[in-house]
Amino acid sequence: MNLSDPNFAHKKERFPNHKQWTTGITNDGRVYIQDDNFEYDTRLYINGDFYDQELQMKYAEAIVEVLNNGIK
DSSP states (O other): OOOOGGHHHHHHHHHOOSEEEEEEOTTTTTTEEEEEEETTTEEEEEOSSOOHHHHHHHHHHHHHHHHHHHHO
16 A cells, blocks of 8 residues: 655655654643645544543554555
8 A cells, every 4th residue: 555645746856754644632631643745734643542642642652663565
C-alpha cells in the first residue's frame, strides 16, 4: 500500500527524513494523529478504553509508524 501524496514529493526532496504523520495531545488532553501535509489539515483522534494517556499515546505512535512506513 502506497500512502504517498504526489503533492508531498517536493517535501521529501528538501527534507528526506520528514515523515508526514505525527502524534500529539490537545490542550484538553485528547490524543491525535495528524497529517503534516498542510493542504489537508487532517487530524484523527484516538479514543477508547485505554488504561491511561501514556498507553493511548503509544497506540497512536504505533499507528503513525505504520502510516509513515507506507510513504514511499
